Amino acid sequence: MNGVNYDKFEKNYNGQKWWEEMKQRRKNKTEEQKDLDRKLVQHIGEVTNNLRMINLTEIKKLVDQGAQIDHWVEFAGGRYNAIQLAANNGSDEAVEAVIYLLNTFNFIPKELGNDYSSPLALSIFNGYSKMAKEIIKIKKSKNPIYSFLRWSLFSITDDEKLNSFEEIRRNYNFSKILKEDLKLIKDHGQFDQDVILTNLSTLFNFCKSKNINLEECLGKSYNIGNPIAWRFKSGNTNHWVAEEIQKTFKVGKVSIENCPNKITVFFVLLLSFLFIFLDLRFPMVKNVHPVKQRPIRSRFCQISFVENSCWSKTRN
Amino acid sequence: MSKIPVGQKLEINFDDLLGIGGESLVTTIMHHQVKKAFKIIPLDREGGKTKSLIIEFQQKMNLNISESQFAKSAEEARNSEILSGRAEYECGSIRHENIIDYENVTLDLVDGYVCLIAGNFRKIVR
Numbered sequence: 001m002n003g004v005n006y007d008k009f010e011k012n013y014n015g016q017k018w019w020e021e022m023k024q025r026r027k028n029k030t031e032e033q034k035d036l037d038r039k040l041v042q043h044i045g046e047v048t049n050n051l052r053m054i055n056l057t058e059i060k061k062l063v064d065q066g067a068q069i070d071h072w073v074e075f076a077g078g079r080y081n082a083i084q085l086a087a088n089n090g091s092d093e094a095v096e097a098v099i100y101l102l103n104t105f106n107f108i109p110k111e112l113g114n115d116y117s118s119p120l121a122l123s124i125f126n127g128y129s130k131m132a133k134e135i136i137k138i139k140k141s142k143n144p145i146y147s148f149l150r151w152s153l154f155s156i157t158d159d160e161k162l163n164s165f166e167e168i169r170r171n172y173n174f175s176k177i178l179k180e181d182l183k184l185i186k187d188h189g190q191f192d193q194d195v196i197l198t199n200l201s202t203l204f205n206f207c208k209s210k211n212i213n214l215e216e217c218l219g220k221s222y223n224i225g226n227p228i229a230w231r232f233k234s235g236n237t238n239h240w241v242a243e244e245i246q247k248t249f250k251v252g253k254v255s256i257e258n259c260p261n262k263i264t265v266f267f268v269l270l271l272s273f274l275f276i277f278l279d280l281r282f283p284m285v286k287n288v289h290p291v292k293q294r295p296i297r298s299r300f301c302q303i304s305f306v307e308n309s310c311w312s313k314t315r316n
Numbered sequence: 317m318s319k320i321p322v323g324q325k326l327e328i329n330f331d332d333l334l335g336i337g338g339e340s341l342v343t344t345i346m347h348h349q350v351k352k353a354f355k356i357i358p359l360d361r362e363g364g365k366t367k368s369l370i371i372e373f374q375q376k377m378n379l380n381i382s383e384s385q386f387a388k389s390a391e392e393a394r395n396s397e398i399l400s401g402r403a404e405y406e407c408g409s410i411r412h413e414n415i416i417d418y419e420n421v422t423l424d425l426v427d428g429y430v431c432l433i434a435g436n437f438r439k440i441v442r
Binding site for chain 2: 256
């Protein structure tokens with residue numbers, strides 16, 4: 001890698017694990033190791049004939065001998081390593097080689113915006129849906145949604161895009177990746193690009209079809225107003241109201257009333273006794289069906305609610 | 317001053333409480349007709365600036381997003397940048413049988429406090 005390319009890579013990938021590790025390896029490489037790295041690239045495909053047959057057995061042999069992905073060659077105006085060259089080859093053998101090499105070496109570059117350098121971006125750009133799907137399955141992409149939004153042009157059909165989004169949903173935390181990859185588009189200032197807008201439309205329809213709540217992913221409030229999540233301040237510390245009440249009452253419904261001078265917590269004492277009685281009377285119920293059968297106490301929750309209301313009214 | 321008006325009652329169902337530990341609380345809440353588990357983590361160190369940011373982007377996101385608005389809404393969303401670096405959010409991408417798979421992690425206001433909400437939306441079987 002010459003100085004210009006090195007500086008470009010250093011600027012783009014500085015701090016990324018694969019790049020830092022490779023820099024360390026390259027410092028101490030022997031001529032023999034350099035030769036193995038070169039042979040790995042040659043077996044994947046020569047620069048002028050990248051669609052040659054890939055022999056996975058030979059590649060595995062070279063890797064076993066110590067070959068690594070540290071040799072870069074000029075291709076399509078950029079510098080490519082063995083994995084990237086394999087991702088440019090659409091054969092079934094190339095899919096196997098990419099997956100094998102990605103599983104063997106740490107090479108998950110971040111998406112750069114206008115440079116399709118990650119194996120997933122390369123496979124999407126070339127229209128290799130099968131390869132893209134396999135890369136997603138082994139989770140060797142940092143920004144899979146971004147890769148599809150940015151590099152899925154005319155070579156991949158809408159159905160293939162939907163299948164790929166489904167594969168991402170299965171293998172990644174979709175809401176997190178969605179947030180991050182949309183932010184990446186924002187950071188690269190690409191929200192006005194036609195390809196992004198077209199693919200966003202496919203993504204939108206995918207999310208709707210899978211009941212993925214886009215609004216909540218993007219920050220809509222859950223409107224949690226349940227008093228179980230209330231807190232009160234004591235000194236400088238906030239405490240959960242529920243935690244305080246739980247010191248006395250562990251289960252069932254508790255009603256709280258603001259009386260003129262104090263807050264009173266009512267609990268169905270009568271039912272508590274009833275539960276204790278039932279637990280003692282039918283102790284084996286829990287053991288007969290330990291998984292499906294809930295304890296008697298829980299199964300009488302509904303009664304607890306009715307009784308609670310009545311009891312409160314009686315008190316008033 | 318009490319949050320409950322004088323003479324009014326409210327009810328807490330402790331069967332909904334799944335746990336209180338550390339500073340967070342886990343409870344089931346009905347959400348879109350489905351009972352879901354929510355982990356609520358108060359972020360008491362967050363200042364008014366974060367609260368204002370949350371209010372600001374929630375005002376934009378609280379309406380249903382249409383296909384034509386999606387790009388604009390996605391561009392305006394700022395939750396990713398303020399979630400970044402928070403453990404529950406960062407670890408959200410780890411998928412393992414022994415790790416809770418949060419379906420969404422977001423910042424929200426609960427009881428007026430800035431909280432991190434981690435939702436596990438698989439149906440709760442009780």
